[in-house]
Amino acid sequence: xxxxxxxxxxxxxxxxxWKTFFSELGIATVVxxxxxxxxxxxxxxxxxxxxxxxxxxxxxxxxALFGNCDIIFVPRITGEGxxxxxxxxxxxxxxLYDICENIFRDQGILxxxxxxxxxxxxxxxGAFAGMAGILGKTRRKxxxxxxxxxxxxxxxxxxxxxxxxxxxxxxGVKILVISHSYNLRDEYIGLPILQYIEKLGAVPICPDAPLxxxxxxxGKGKSDSSPGQRLPKSxxxxxxxxxxxxxxxxxxxxxxxxxxxxxxxxxxTDGIILITAFPCGPDSLINEMILRRVTDRPIxxxxxxxxxxxxxxxxxxxxxxxxxxxxxxxxxxxxxx
Amino acid sequence: MNRCSKGVKDKRQMNRGxxxxxxxxQMSQCVKRLSYPRLGNYGIAIQYFVTHxxxxxxxxxxxxxxxxxxxxxxxxxxxxxxxxxxMMGCYIEAMEKGATVLVxxxxxxxxxxxxxxxxxxxxxxxxxxxxxxxxxxxYGNILGMIRGIKKLSPEISLIRMLRAIPATVKMIxxxxxxxxxxxxxxxxxxxxxxxDKIYNEFLDALNRADKLMDVRQAYKRxxxxxxxxxxxxxxxxxxxGVVGEYFTIMDPYSNxxxxxxxxxxxxxxxxxxxxxxxxxxxxxKNPFGQLISYLRYRLxxxxxxIWDDTLKAECADYTEYNVGSSGISTVAxxxxxxKAGFDGLIHVKSFGxxxxxxxxxxxHNISADYKIPILFLNYDTQTSDVGIETRLEAFYDMISxxxxxxxxxxxxxxxxxxxxxxxxxxxxx
Numbered sequence: 001x002x003x004x005x006x007x008x009x010x011x012x013x014x015x016x017x018w019k020t021f022f023s024e025l026g027i028a029t030v031v032x033x034x035x036x037x038x039x040x041x042x043x044x045x046x047x048x049x050x051x052x053x054x055x056x057x058x059x060x061x062x063x064a065l066f067g068n069c070d071i072i073f074v075p076r077i078t079g080e081g082x083x084x085x086x087x088x089x090x091x092x093x094x095x096l097y098d099i100c101e102n103i104f105r106d107q108g109i110l111x112x113x114x115x116x117x118x119x120x121x122x123x124x125x126g127a128f129a130g131m132a133g134i135l136g137k138t139r140r141k142x143x144x145x146x147x148x149x150x151x152x153x154x155x156x157x158x159x160x161x162x163x164x165x166x167x168x169x170x171x172g173v174k175i176l177v178i179s180h181s182y183n184l185r186d187e188y189i190g191l192p193i194l195q196y197i198e199k200l201g202a203v204p205i206c207p208d209a210p211l212x213x214x215x216x217x218x219g220k221g222k223s224d225s226s227p228g229q230r231l232p233k234s235x236x237x238x239x240x241x242x243x244x245x246x247x248x249x250x251x252x253x254x255x256x257x258x259x260x261x262x263x264x265x266x267x268x269t270d271g272i273i274l275i276t277a278f279p280c281g282p283d284s285l286i287n288e289m290i291l292r293r294v295t296d297r298p299i300x301x302x303x304x305x306x307x308x309x310x311x312x313x314x315x316x317x318x319x320x321x322x323x324x325x326x327x328x329x330x331x332x333x334x335x336x337x
Numbered sequence: 338m339n340r341c342s343k344g345v346k347d348k349r350q351m352n353r354g355x356x357x358x359x360x361x362x363q364m365s366q367c368v369k370r371l372s373y374p375r376l377g378n379y380g381i382a383i384q385y386f387v388t389h390x391x392x393x394x395x396x397x398x399x400x401x402x403x404x405x406x407x408x409x410x411x412x413x414x415x416x417x418x419x420x421x422x423x424m425m426g427c428y429i430e431a432m433e434k435g436a437t438v439l440v441x442x443x444x445x446x447x448x449x450x451x452x453x454x455x456x457x458x459x460x461x462x463x464x465x466x467x468x469x470x471x472x473x474x475x476y477g478n479i480l481g482m483i484r485g486i487k488k489l490s491p492e493i494s495l496i497r498m499l500r501a502i503p504a505t506v507k508m509i510x511x512x513x514x515x516x517x518x519x520x521x522x523x524x525x526x527x528x529x530x531x532x533d534k535i536y537n538e539f540l541d542a543l544n545r546a547d548k549l550m551d552v553r554q555a556y557k558r559x560x561x562x563x564x565x566x567x568x569x570x571x572x573x574x575x576x577x578g579v580v581g582e583y584f585t586i587m588d589p590y591s592n593x594x595x596x597x598x599x600x601x602x603x604x605x606x607x608x609x610x611x612x613x614x615x616x617x618x619x620x621x622k623n624p625f626g627q628l629i630s631y632l633r634y635r636l637x638x639x640x641x642x643i644w645d646d647t648l649k650a651e652c653a654d655y656t657e658y659n660v661g662s663s664g665i666s667t668v669a670x671x672x673x674x675x676k677a678g679f680d681g682l683i684h685v686k687s688f689g690x691x692x693x694x695x696x697x698x699x700x701h702n703i704s705a706d707y708k709i710p711i712l713f714l715n716y717d718t719q720t721s722d723v724g725i726e727t728r729l730e731a732f733y734d735m736i737s738x739x740x741x742x743x744x745x746x747x748x749x750x751x752x753x754x755x756x757x758x759x760x761x762x763x764x765x766x
Contacts, residue, residue, distance in 0.1 A: 279416040
């Protein structure tokens with residue numbers, strides 16, 4: 001059996017978890033190709049027109065998997081942590097499986113799902129173990145595979161965070177890019193922006209690693225772990241704090257993580273770029289809060305939709321980085337706004 | 338468990354005490370005038386509860402107008418959903434009228450974060466007020482909420498609030514039943530405006546009500562007058578069901594009075610979603626089921642907890658899981674109306690509303706399976722009615738022509754069978 005994984009939305013957050021889980025169970029996986037124009041066009045034709053760009057791409061990626069796999073994996077994830085303690089995800093993820101079943105109803109596509117709903121008592125471990133039956137595996141094998149996958153996922157998250165820490169120590173203009181991982185890492189949405197920032201000679205710091213696990217168990221006090229696995233004290237201290245300094249009651253898990261990243265990296269960067277897919281629900285409120293409460297750094301609020309031309313975005317990034325360079329030259333120490 | 342040393346613990350207690358005293362002094366110095374944004378006519382019940390239950394002054398925001406929407410849109414993020422902007426406008430207008438405490442409730446969608454952002458924006462604009470944000474993240478549980486309300490005004494008595502609940506609940510039930518009756522019959526009144534006259538008198542009587550008996554009398558009088566009002570309602574009128582997003586569906590100004598408009602064209606309009614069904618009575622058919630729903634109520638899923646599980650079971654053909662917020666109710670009620678043979682459905686939502694956007698593919702399938710047309714209306718802070726009226730007129734024309742064609746086909750088939758002496762299906766069996 002081959003399981004297809006759409007390269008969109010939560011793939012960028014959980015790809016190592018899912019791929020490791022399936023490979024530990026001996027199940028082949030295939031991921032849809034990188035985003036291109038035809039996937040975008042297909043997604044726009046399948047989705048409701050006011051869906052966010054990331055969701056439109058998701059449906060395009062699902063369609064791109066037809067004929068390449070036996071079943072398509074679309075999990076239903078509502079939040080993380082016991083009783084949703086770490087926060088909720090956007091309600092799009094709650095409904096994603098049911099939306100796919102309804103959009104592709106007449107095409108006889110098989111969808112594989114698991115229900116991760118900690119607020120209702122459905123833990124991630126239980127959900128993955130429950131998927132075992134459909135995949136023809138025992139629950140015990142599924143639990144063992146999940147444990148390994150989760151460990152690998154957490155280690156990868158820490159090493160990604162460490163990589164951003166190292167980048168933040170470089171010289172030169174550093175731009176903190178705050179965006180959900182499915183926008184930041186997508187070939188069509190975020191990657192061209194990161195490449196353009198690098199082309200202008202600035203260093204994009206783009207933290208998007210998940211933070212909702214007991215990272216303390218990794219690397220701390222263990223003799224066989226390399227010191228490089230450990231996080232700097234200031235970062236670890238910030239991660240220990242339950243909520244961000246910007247606002248402490250954001251309901252959404254990923255928004256909370258991004259706010260924490262602003263806390264961690266803002267002093268080491270020269271400006272912040274917020275990338276949002278129009279009309280993202282959580283971002284419409286959280287970005288406004290960031291703009292009002294973070295006043296010591298210039299912030300560029302980029303809102304993207306399925307535009308074809310990059311010129312407008314490039315112009316704005318160019319002038320933003322120019323302003324930062326002028327401020328650095330002038331030795332500005334006053335708040336940006 | 339606080340494992341701090343005694344010295345640190347004492348210092349923290351001192352700091353907390355100083356902060357509380359400061360807040361208490363500030364609170365006692367300003368007069369508490371509460372306000373909550375407009376939501377249909379439910380403001381009357383909220384006002385009653387605040388004045389008679391909490392013993393505080395209530396400042397109702399003025400009826401929503403173009404100015405409200407302009408103010409709200411100007412000071413809100415661009416693609417925040419329309420309820421955020423409407424509430425912002427209502428808050429500003431309420432403060433212009435003298436409100437000092439703004440009330441916000443939580444919800445399972447973005448509504449859960451409205452309060453904090455409203456507070457930030459209004460504070461940045463220079464307004465001086467207090468935000469009573471009755472959402473779970475702020476207070477944790479119902480005891481926390483009660484403590485928060487007591488902190489607002491220490492004179493508030495829980496007993497007095499409980500005593501005001503029956504009349505408040507009766508007001509909400511009465512408003513919903515009267516509006517339900519009006520929606521179903523106003524399109525067929527012989528004298529134009531007769532139903533509206535009774536309805537407005539009913540609302541005035543509720544505004545003056547002082548106790549439960551007054552509410553009961555106002556309700557009985559309105560229903561009696563309604564039943565005496567002559568109508569030309571056919572035996573099988575055109576029936577239209579309205580489903581959609583929680584705030585926009587219940588507030589006539591937000592949806593540009595779509596229900597009244599389609600009703601006046603000559604239809605019987607049904608709408609399940611109101612405060613009675615969403616907050617007071619669970620949708621279970623039997624009392625035991627209702628009791629279970631109350632016992633399993635989860636505050637963190639306010640308000641959808643009361644209908645989630647029951648309605649989800651009804652739409653097993655279309656969804657396996659809860660699709661979020663009021664989405665599951667939209668699917669279940671749309672399916673109920675489709676099964677009952679309604680002539681058309683109207684889906685109302687504000688632009689960008691994610692849960693309602695998610696159910697649109699499901700509604701397309703319901704429409705295809707039950708051959709029922711659905712009109713999708715999307716609202717933002719537009720101010721012109723013309724586009725919406727045109728679409729409603731075209732929708733009405735379509736469903737009335739379809740109904741006429743069905744009735745003509747039935748009549749022709751009847752004549753054909755009589756002429757050819759062909760047995761009907763009944764006779765064949």
